[in-house]
Amino acid sequence: MINIFKDKKTFKEIFIDKVESTYAIDFNESNTYQQYVCLGQLLKQHIGKDWNQTRKKEKEMRQVYYFSMEFLMGRMITNNLMNAGVYDVVKETFDELGLDLNEVEHKESDAGLGNGGLGRLAACFMDSVAALKLPVHGNSIRYRYGFFKQKIENGYQVEYPDRWLKDIHVWETRRQEESVDIPFYGHIEINVDDNGKLHVYHKNAEYVKAVPYDVPVIGYHNQVVNTLRLWSAEPSDLYENQGGTFEYHKKLRQISEMLYPNDETDEGKILRLKQQYLFSAAGLNAVLRKHKEIFGTLENLSEKAVFHINDTHPTLIIPELMRVLVDEEGMDWDKAWDITRNCVAYTNHTILAEALEKWPIRLFQPLLPRIYTITEEIHRRFEMELRAHFGENAREVLAMAILKDGMVHMANLAITGSFSVNGVAALHTDILKEIEMKDFNDYYPNKFNNKTNGITHRRWVVQSNPELVSILKDTIGDEWIYDTTKLEGLLKFTNDDQILKRYDEMKLARKTALADKIYKEQGIQIDPTSIFDIQVKRLHEYKRQLMNALHIMHVYNELKTKPEVRQSFHPQTFIFGAKAAPTYYFAKKVIKLINTIAEKINNDSETSKYLKAVFVEDYNVTYAETIMPAADLSEQISTASKEASGTGNMKFMMNGALTIGTLDGANVEIGELVGNDNIFIFGLDAKEVTQLQKEATYKPYDLYLNDPKIKRVIDQLTNGFFTNVPQNEFEEIRRNLLDKDQYYILKDFDAYVKAQQKANKAYQDRTAWLKKSMINTAKSGFFSTDRTMFEYNRDIWHLETIK
Structure with a gap:
């Protein structure tokens, strides 16, 4: 050949x-x-x-099947x-x-298979396991439409379908022969034969065929090619025309139509559950079928397979595996449960109680009748175990219950049915163990562990920043591409004037590329020599894009009224990129505010040479490849204790940006690595936030009354300061801040202003700033997903490499 x-x-x-x-x-x-x-x-x-x-080589090896609702691969x-x-x-x-x-x-x-950090992390994981020659394969849904394409119209986010599959997807291979029929609805009949053997029949089910499309994931220069398997919902040959063919096809198409359908309605919740069961059950059953072909039994399954669930979305793997082992393989419950618990590992990505998945039993039970009865039995046995351990009416029995308050609690099921539970940053894992999931951690003392997230440097530096690659090759060689710990060698060059000059030129080149892109796409001219202060992430209140926006208003006020501020201020460009969930009204209002601020300050002839703001349209992976290398200042300002990890902070850091942020998520570890002089930390820490929440005495209105700069920006939201919107346009934002401010924006505002002033001043000592920038790159090697995946394998998976 x-x-x-x-x-x-x-x-x-x-x-x-x-x-x-x-x-x-x-x-x-x-x-x-x-x-x-x-x-x-x-x-x-x-x-x-x-x-x-x-x-072929993986065939009899122990393998990992990584299930994630999202794989945000970007252009491949x-x-x-x-x-x-x-x-x-x-x-x-x-x-x-x-x-x-x-x-x-x-x-x-851009393959529309995700909308944020969860999917991008999964994509980085796939790149790294292939680079490390580990037999790890992804499982997800082949969504026909991506999250959505974002347009900004009159300052507001407007969503358009992301028809990413309208053209040929050259990477995929359809594997029709490995399809799996998935049942929904119907009812269960259980018989016990003369030998006491259980026989379970799923009657009148509505079947859907899950068809796999395989996408290759290529290892870096090593001839290893792993597989990302995407499942598509198609008509099943087992379908019996009960509810009408048209209705069947309509509901069928919806299953693999789009990521995260609106689940505020019952119809939306059912669709989300269908999606989760379809790819969990299909992926699992395809693996079990192959396993049995090779080994002739499922009794050795836990020796050969790990089903790793990325967040709670694929948790239905646990009752589905029990269903196969008990109903189809005829195993007794205890043996099946032992195999199941030794096959499943769970990564938790959130400490927000409201974000932990719960599904109403009234919807779950009719949709997945057999899965519900198995979940019910898991719950019953676990409850008996807890009562025996803690006492009949102990608080822990209810706290750790899988079924309670008419809901199925997916995180509790995931923890109970797995052998490993990991957080994704040191602080996040500590909060899980000591606060949010303390009861589970006390009960399962060796189950919880930390695996700090990472990024793939092959995409976020090698592919995205050619000037930085050139500097690194000329100073430390190219071994860092295979081993990112070698980046520390750059520390020897922080006093080399020639290299500092090249670092400066690298940043200017990347900033110019971003400025050109923004001008071409949005007609906004920005100065590449200004400080590029960038916040790009999902739009959520706890990520506090609103605090960033209020600070820009404050800086504008200072520049407008104080000539001495203009003299000491280095021009600064604030760049945002974010999508708000289509039904997240408050988040969309924040986008409108940012764009309204940008329109005002960008068109003020007196201040626009000092201060500009841009909200980039339709932020995605490809846009990020231009944005990440261009940042001087990386905004990581979430309310402490709310961000599990973050990975944008790592991409910025690796490309030489300095972090301005709270002690939250992986910022804690970034700070420890680079030292206090090379990061701008401000605001409440996680313990202080937790204490404030416990005390429930915080009164944001007092801060409004006593801090003139806060009062001024809050008043400007509704006093006619913005002339191109109705005066009450941002009344809801004002009211939210003064009545509850649940994410402590006003509490942290003064500290944030001071940190920003410190950063602006530090940037003006160009040589010192460039040294800080180089230190950030040099210390970023820890945040490679190669290291993350090595730790997953060492501590959780125990795989051999593909020879």
């Missing part, structure tokens, strides 16, 4: 022939989309043999070319042909 990418001559001939034969045109008539499709298909063909060999073409080791051949050939590889790469749509 010819090596397509052996050299430029070979690749050029094959590529031209591929384009001409695929589209029946002369090559010089082809467009960039056609070139992208053919390049992708050739690369997929090139790695096909390695993919097959990997599957560049990453795949780099990981396969053929990028340079392709780039040089395209240059010879007069083609812009960058333009061709941009013809790929």
